[in-house]
Amino acid sequence: xxxxxxxxxxxxxxxxxxxxxxxxxxxxxxxxxxxxxxxxxxxxxxxxxxxxxxxxxxxxxxxxxxxxxxxxxxxxxxxxxxxxxxxxxxxxxxxxxxxxxxxxxxxxxxxxxxxxxxxxxxxxxxxxxxxxxxxxxxxxxxxxxxxxxxxxxxxxxxxxxxxxxxxxxxxxxxxxxxxxxxxxxxxxxxxxxxxxxxxxxxxxxxxxxxxxxxxxxxxxxxxxxxxxxxxxxxxxxxxxxxxxxxxxxxxxxxxxxxxxxxxxxxxxxxxxxxxxxxxxxxxxxxxxxxxxxxxxxxxxxxxxxxxxx
Amino acid sequence: xxxxxxxxxxxxxxxxxxxxxxxxxxxxxxxxxxxxxxxxxxxxxxxxxxxxxxxxxxxxxxxxxxxxxxxxxxxxxxxxxxxxxxxxxxxxxxxxxxxxxxxxxxxxxxxxxxxxxxxxxxxxxxxxxxxxxxxxxxxxxxxxxxxxxxxxxxxxxxxxxxxxxxxxxxxxxxxxxxxxxxxxxxxxxxxxxxxxxxxxxxxxxxxxxxxxxxxxxxxxxxxxxxxxxxxxxxxxxxxxxxxxxxxxxxxx
Numbered sequence: 001x002x003x004x005x006x007x008x009x010x011x012x013x014x015x016x017x018x019x020x021x022x023x024x025x026x027x028x029x030x031x032x033x034x035x036x037x038x039x040x041x042x043x044x045x046x047x048x049x050x051x052x053x054x055x056x057x058x059x060x061x062x063x064x065x066x067x068x069x070x071x072x073x074x075x076x077x078x079x080x081x082x083x084x085x086x087x088x089x090x091x092x093x094x095x096x097x098x099x100x101x102x103x104x105x106x107x108x109x110x111x112x113x114x115x116x117x118x119x120x121x122x123x124x125x126x127x128x129x130x131x132x133x134x135x136x137x138x139x140x141x142x143x144x145x146x147x148x149x150x151x152x153x154x155x156x157x158x159x160x161x162x163x164x165x166x167x168x169x170x171x172x173x174x175x176x177x178x179x180x181x182x183x184x185x186x187x188x189x190x191x192x193x194x195x196x197x198x199x200x201x202x203x204x205x206x207x208x209x210x211x212x213x214x215x216x217x218x219x220x221x222x223x224x225x226x227x228x229x230x231x232x233x234x235x236x237x238x239x240x241x242x243x244x245x246x247x248x249x250x251x252x253x254x255x256x257x258x259x260x261x262x263x264x265x266x267x268x269x270x271x272x273x274x275x276x277x278x279x280x281x282x283x284x285x286x287x288x289x290x291x292x293x294x295x296x297x298x299x300x301x302x303x304x305x306x307x308x309x
Numbered sequence: 310x311x312x313x314x315x316x317x318x319x320x321x322x323x324x325x326x327x328x329x330x331x332x333x334x335x336x337x338x339x340x341x342x343x344x345x346x347x348x349x350x351x352x353x354x355x356x357x358x359x360x361x362x363x364x365x366x367x368x369x370x371x372x373x374x375x376x377x378x379x380x381x382x383x384x385x386x387x388x389x390x391x392x393x394x395x396x397x398x399x400x401x402x403x404x405x406x407x408x409x410x411x412x413x414x415x416x417x418x419x420x421x422x423x424x425x426x427x428x429x430x431x432x433x434x435x436x437x438x439x440x441x442x443x444x445x446x447x448x449x450x451x452x453x454x455x456x457x458x459x460x461x462x463x464x465x466x467x468x469x470x471x472x473x474x475x476x477x478x479x480x481x482x483x484x485x486x487x488x489x490x491x492x493x494x495x496x497x498x499x500x501x502x503x504x505x506x507x508x509x510x511x512x513x514x515x516x517x518x519x520x521x522x523x524x525x526x527x528x529x530x531x532x533x534x535x536x537x538x539x540x541x542x543x544x545x546x547x548x549x550x551x552x553x554x555x556x557x558x559x560x561x
Contacts (some may be wrong), residue, residue: 001514008377032354055414057413059411059557070492075418078324078415078416079322079324079416080322080416081322083414083415085407085411085414087407088407089406089407089408089410089411089412089414090406090407090408090410091337091341091403091406091407091408091412092402092403092405093341093344093406094341094343094408094506098337100342101485102333102334102337102412103411103412103415104325105329105330105333105334106324106325106330106415106416106417107321107322107323107324107325107415107416108321108324108325109321109322109323110325111317111318114488128409144542145411145415147318149322149323149415149416150319150320150321150322151320151322152320152322169310169311170311172330173310173311173312173313173314174311177312177313177317177318178318179313180315181316181318181320182318182319182320183315183318214406240426282376299493
């Protein structure tokens with residue numbers, strides 16, 4: 001690969017408004033070829049709008065978007081990309097294999113539709129019309145339609161929504177296989193574990209703006225003073241006493257009833273102090289763990305904890 | 310864990326051949342229509358029953374030769390049934406189920422998305438007319454063969470005009486509203502739109518339904534070219550509906 005390969009997806013200053021609501025508010029994004037990028041964000045963050053602009057389904061109000069160096073929606077672009085729209089898509093009366101055959105006919109070198117139907121576990125419902133498939137089955141057919149044409153770049157909008165755990169893991173395995181074979185994957189999700197498991201890069205967006213980006217490791221990297229020691233003990237311990245016993249700069253709180261958290265630079269001395277302090281109080285510190293921040297912690301810190309309407 | 314042989318998904322993008330895309334898309338459209346029981350009722354069973362009724366029941370006023378006149382009107386009805394009502398309802402629900410979005414995300418060019426639907430509709434109309442024509446011949450219809458090219462032309466023109474009207478209705482409104490409206494309009498056109506009965510009211514002749522029935526009657530019964538008037542009415546409705554539909558049709 002050349003030192004500066006052309007980005008597979010390049011979005012700069014993207015703005016999209018719906019009436020008075022700004023769905024995407026100056027979003028920048030660069031994805032290199034052959035990588036998996038996850039757009040992570042709460043509902044209504046602007047993920048789908050961003051992806052649908054890249055796919056050519058919506059027009060941008062401002063900013064520029066280039067996909068494989070072309071304008072979104074260009075006729076020359078569509079054979080090169082695979083799209084899995086949110087919620088799938090098919091004729092209500094069509095059967096899975098017929099739908100996949102139709103999409104396969106649009107491609108020059110498609111994968112074998114029968115094989116793909118089998119891989120996606122749809123062999124048992126080949127005679128079922130699309131409208132009678134479950135949400136998860138419709139999603140799997142939609143994924144098959146996205147992959148059948150052997151695209152260079154696939155957009156997967158909430159690919160595992162409505163799927164059972166087995167199907168979710170299958171999708172994860174598929175995305176890994178795509179990546180191994182050099183396919184660029186841009187997916188949206190609001191599932192932390194999905195982003196953490198699949199993506200080379202995670203872009204966290206909220207209210208139409210990028211609030212953080214980096215590899216999952218970078219995003220969850222512990223800063224030296226940003227660690228947690230958690231333990232469970234009898235509720236109502238006087239945390240100010242423990243705080244006094246610990247070195248300067250460590251914070252102690254009872255997060256929920258009986259669940260204590262010490263935050264700051266956690267070293268072996270701190271762990272020892274906590275256990276001996278508990279012993280002095282005549283309690284046993286149970287389930288004691290030194291926690292690394294999860295992507296979920298990062299996500300909630302950045303996007304807040306309140307529920308979105 | 311499911312594993313895949315390396316290279317399984319190695320990119321090999323490219324667009325399929327245009328004739329094959331058109332063939333597969335049109336075949337899919339036609340097959341889905343012919344497999345749908347409600348569509349068959351609307352496009353085949355009801356027109357067949359009405360053809361028999363209009364031909365045999367002398368209480369219904371019908372110009373002589375009776376079976377020929379009835380056949381012409383029912384050909385028009387069959388075209389309205391599938392190109393307008395059937396197409397509108399199918400499109401309404403296709404949009405609901407996201408198939409237009411799905412297909413427009415594939416390498417299928419936009420013009421082919423329209424062309425495939427048109428060809429699919431023409432295949433269905435051809436099958437309907439063939440069934441109705443055989444029934445009419447059995448009932449005693451004597452078809453002057455000189456009218457054949459005109460009949461074919463009118464079937465294509467009628468399908469395009471009513472297809473454009475069907476897309477105009479089915480492409481913009483919610484599926485349930487499309488379902489209700491498309492059936493009501495079908496019934497109104499059948500009864501008072503100059504299809505089953507001749508309606509001696511001036512503006513009815515300006516309806517596409519009356520124009521198609523009148524034009525077909527000329528060619529089916531007399532074997533001659535249709536009048537310029539009805540053809541002009543059909544073309545005008547088709548052009549206006551098509552132009553409007555390209556602005557109002559939404560993918561979902």
